[in-house]
Amino acid sequence: MISARGLEKRYGSRRALRPLDFELERGGFLVVTGANGSGKTTLLRLVVGLAAPTGGELEVGADRAGLGYLGHEPLLYRDLTALENLDLYGRLYRVPERRERAGMLLERFGLWDVRAERVGSYSRGMVQRLALCRALLHDPELLVLDEPFTALDAEGADLLDRWLRELAGSTTLLLTTHDPGRVKPLASARLALV
């Protein structure tokens, strides 16, 4: 699904990602770890196409329709409600029966009761849950998650654990975390950035 050879990213003279080789097979689960500034977020932005490599080669076996991405920012509109955000993205991703799918995700992530409230009024953890709903809305074949447990309370983190267990094996997963122990039983490979 993903193949990187000598993949590198520089911003001017600053190196954001050291040359890197890795492979991730379809259905695999790669956990990326590393200290702050080691290039975890940069790597994920390269994989989803939000940044372009400055060196090496990167092949990703999924097009934009098959990619789900959770970044450091939620990629949501604060002045829209949860339902309106998901409806907009569902339309752009051509999700069949998008309202039913959005409703199911909101229900499972515990946001159904606040579905008609503006995202700007949500707590950080609720925004993270909604951002997960957005990333999962179109049932992507490759799911790229940048520190997804950030800001989630125990209940939210358990919900995410359950989703990851359900997805592992059928969906290709690429995830960065500072707590690799949490996803260790599910991961098929680990990549430590330096």
Place this chain on the structure above:
Amino acid sequence: MNYLGDVAALARKDLRLELRARDTLPAMLLFVLSTLVVFHFALPSGADELAAQGLLWVALVFTALLGLTRAWSPEREDGALDGLVLAPSDRSAIWLGKSAAVFVFLVAIELVALPAFALFFSPLDAGAVLGVLLADVGICAVGTLLAAMAAASRTRELILPLLFLPLAIPLIVGGVGASVSTDPGRYLAFLGLYDAVFAILCWASFEYVVSE
């Protein structure tokens, strides 16, 4: 049909955001009205009517610039532009949807500004009104693209006027010509040509503006 549906959904989203936040329209309205009031007192009594027509275009272009400065603010917050760019729909739909929303804002402002101008200065004829509408298309097409380019910069408020105003000069030439000429047809045709050429250029180049 999917493409036009995406454009409509994106434009509707911008209109909804503005109705809720009321960030841009009230500021544009106050700006254009206060500018016309200032011009009313700044222009000596008995001044040439042609000068007043020119001032109308100054007010409209700077009001549009005010709106364009904020056009991509909702997308900058919380990285929503990345979300739109990642979606599999054609990226030019993002530009077209935003341009359509800015066009609606401009027309809404002009529904108040043009009668106010007629009240303070002189009535506008059909050629002038048509010139304003055609210029709006060009302003939205070019301005939305340039605002997206500027949005990536920390000095966006400085960069946008520097990029936009030189490209707006032909619109002012065409608009003022359509307002004051006895034969506005050729100025309107010029504005139509500008709109067509720049709309195609902006539509085709937006993909490169939002890609690294």
